[in-house]
Amino acid sequence: MPLTLIGLSHHTAPIEVRERFAAEVQAGRPSLDQIAQSPGVSEAVMLSTCNRTELYLLTEHEPDHDALVRMLPQPPGIDVQDVPQFTYTRAERAVVDHLFRVVSSLDSMILGEPQIQGQVRSAYESALKLQREQRVVGPVLSRLFENALRVGAQVRTDTRLGEGAASVPSAAVELARKIFGSLRGRHALIMGTGEMSELALDCLIAEGARATVVSRTEGRARELARKTHSVAVSTEGFSAVLPTVEIIVTATAAPHAIVTREFMDRVLPRGPREPLLIVDLALPRDVEPEVGAIRNVFLYNLDDLHQVIQGTMAQRRAELPLAEQIIIAGVTDFWTWYRGLDVVPMIRGLRERAEQMRVQEVERALRALGHLSPEDRAAVEALTRQLLAKWLHQPTVKLRQAAANGHATDILTAARYLFELDREQDREQERDRERERDRD
Amino acid sequence: MTSITVLHGASLLSYLGAGGLAMSSLAAGHRNVPRAGVALIATALLVHAAGLIVYTVRFAELPLVGLGASLSTLAFLIGAALLGAAALRSVRPLALVLIPLIAILLAGALTLGLAPGRTVSQFRGVWFAAHVVLAFLGYASLAVAFAAGLLYLVQWRALKGKNFGRAFRFFPPLETLDRLRQSALFLGFFALTFALTLAWAWTIRFLNTLATENLQVIWGVVTWLVFSAALLSRAGGGGAERRAAATVVAGFFVVVLSYVLLRVVADARGFL
Numbered sequence: 001m002p003l004t005l006i007g008l009s010h011h012t013a014p015i016e017v018r019e020r021f022a023a024e025v026q027a028g029r030p031s032l033d034q035i036a037q038s039p040g041v042s043e044a045v046m047l048s049t050c051n052r053t054e055l056y057l058l059t060e061h062e063p064d065h066d067a068l069v070r071m072l073p074q075p076p077g078i079d080v081q082d083v084p085q086f087t088y089t090r091a092e093r094a095v096v097d098h099l100f101r102v103v104s105s106l107d108s109m110i111l112g113e114p115q116i117q118g119q120v121r122s123a124y125e126s127a128l129k130l131q132r133e134q135r136v137v138g139p140v141l142s143r144l145f146e147n148a149l150r151v152g153a154q155v156r157t158d159t160r161l162g163e164g165a166a167s168v169p170s171a172a173v174e175l176a177r178k179i180f181g182s183l184r185g186r187h188a189l190i191m192g193t194g195e196m197s198e199l200a201l202d203c204l205i206a207e208g209a210r211a212t213v214v215s216r217t218e219g220r221a222r223e224l225a226r227k228t229h230s231v232a233v234s235t236e237g238f239s240a241v242l243p244t245v246e247i248i249v250t251a252t253a254a255p256h257a258i259v260t261r262e263f264m265d266r267v268l269p270r271g272p273r274e275p276l277l278i279v280d281l282a283l284p285r286d287v288e289p290e291v292g293a294i295r296n297v298f299l300y301n302l303d304d305l306h307q308v309i310q311g312t313m314a315q316r317r318a319e320l321p322l323a324e325q326i327i328i329a330g331v332t333d334f335w336t337w338y339r340g341l342d343v344v345p346m347i348r349g350l351r352e353r354a355e356q357m358r359v360q361e362v363e364r365a366l367r368a369l370g371h372l373s374p375e376d377r378a379a380v381e382a383l384t385r386q387l388l389a390k391w392l393h394q395p396t397v398k399l400r401q402a403a404a405n406g407h408a409t410d411i412l413t414a415a416r417y418l419f420e421l422d423r424e425q426d427r428e429q430e431r432d433r434e435r436e437r438d439r440d
Numbered sequence: 441m442t443s444i445t446v447l448h449g450a451s452l453l454s455y456l457g458a459g460g461l462a463m464s465s466l467a468a469g470h471r472n473v474p475r476a477g478v479a480l481i482a483t484a485l486l487v488h489a490a491g492l493i494v495y496t497v498r499f500a501e502l503p504l505v506g507l508g509a510s511l512s513t514l515a516f517l518i519g520a521a522l523l524g525a526a527a528l529r530s531v532r533p534l535a536l537v538l539i540p541l542i543a544i545l546l547a548g549a550l551t552l553g554l555a556p557g558r559t560v561s562q563f564r565g566v567w568f569a570a571h572v573v574l575a576f577l578g579y580a581s582l583a584v585a586f587a588a589g590l591l592y593l594v595q596w597r598a599l600k601g602k603n604f605g606r607a608f609r610f611f612p613p614l615e616t617l618d619r620l621r622q623s624a625l626f627l628g629f630f631a632l633t634f635a636l637t638l639a640w641a642w643t644i645r646f647l648n649t650l651a652t653e654n655l656q657v658i659w660g661v662v663t664w665l666v667f668s669a670a671l672l673s674r675a676g677g678g679g680a681e682r683r684a685a686a687t688v689v690a691g692f693f694v695v696v697l698s699y700v701l702l703r704v705v706a707d708a709r710g711f712l
Binding site for chain 2: 160163164175177178179180181182270271272273274275295296298300304307308311314315318
């Protein structure tokens, strides 16, 4: 039964396409149980994030590409004929490799981002929840996703792929932490009420800072302050709160600098008493560069924050070889197990046949050795069992390995021939037919 | 080679291993010293403690008299402070400064020989032990304050100069270093004040003098003044943190330099 994946991601589809697919998945079109009921599908998991929509399948036969495309959501406004240009497919081991890389965030838009693990877990758990009504995840995809999540966690703990700031607001927070340590209780002032201000405000509040919002549009400042349990002040009130502020984040749409050296010298003639961090996220800049020359003022603009992010990304890229090693080991581990499934009936047959022979031979031997005590007879039983187990151990391991390495067909044929397992199967089938005839 | 020397040598090697790990972490752009580094510091400290215990048993006295023994005890106290700091994850990079200091002290102790001083001081007993331990605690605290001050200045420079490289990532936040330096200074100041008070109480009681010509007393007073200056420089606002960091770094060099100068003068008059 082949493993298959069809999906689209930021590598293959623009955001306008990705968001439509994501919206369809969110709306449950198509639902996972519908997909699982498709002909030839044994197991299915749908992963949907803002950057990817992927369908992982275990099918009875190798599916044709058109059938796979039809299983994907069909967003309005995108012709089904156009979908293939945005999609990619993977088969067998490449599916495992892909999922392990995705969950380890090696395939993410921002290398090392932490959300993907939660998103993969949630996709798997959604499929498990459906399980109660209808089977959509079986032993193969369960093991695949559990192993993937384990490998993802290992990559996170054993490498430094998740360290450092990788976005503008988190870079601002990292700078603040390098100055103040913990931000708990620190007084932050946010100038502007745009999207960037809101993001920065959320980040600072999440770190425990208390915030004051300043905006020319007082209503918007009040609304943002109410939403984030912070305080709003008017632009005129800015000078009054400045001496108590430790962090300033500015992101206004003003066409000129609003925090000038002259203003700072007027409000804080002897400079700030404690370190003052100013993060200017505006373009054009809200803060005059000369303000950075004031003693105890640490001023950073967007370029500086990008420098912090670049440092983080370089550090994360340096961790890639180690992450790849962990992933390769995980993929090999899963693949050995998965391919080993092909030889399970064969191994079972071999063991049953060997056990049958052992029982027959022991019975015959014990009949000839009637003088043995019950303890001695038990010892003979145990000895033959141990011998058999030891003798079968190596062939079992080798059969699994051969299956994992893709040599299963030749080895299985040889093993069937050597141990006459086909004849045993024929005899079993003959017995079944006889039983059926007897019933008739 | 005695067991005392072997244990001190092993301790030195462990400290150097931990220092090497700290250096390689900085060079590799890591954000902290790995746990293995902390384990090596703990090992070094345990072996060092064993060396000092063997010394005490063998010579039937604490390793407080004689330059070699004193250097070893001082290194041990700095090592203990370092291990305490390493337990607080954020200040592990102090190892970059403190381990070389410890290594110099231990190497000095091994070179000079680990045996009690030949001259028998009049000032022995519990008073003496309390005085020396408190004084060593003062000097160990000064070393920690110096390390925190030095890292503060480097981190401050990185932040102000927008140099977000290895030092920025590896060194602790300014606030953490400031608090650590102040705590070390307060502890050291009180320890040294008590040490000097005990010494003077003894000299006044038994010799009826302040022993102001005694070189050890002079060195102690110089160190006490450095502590006072560093603590006072933190008062007030407007960059007081950086001023205090610079003062303690300069003060540390003053203390070391004054020791060297007093050693030069000491030939005739006896000094540690």
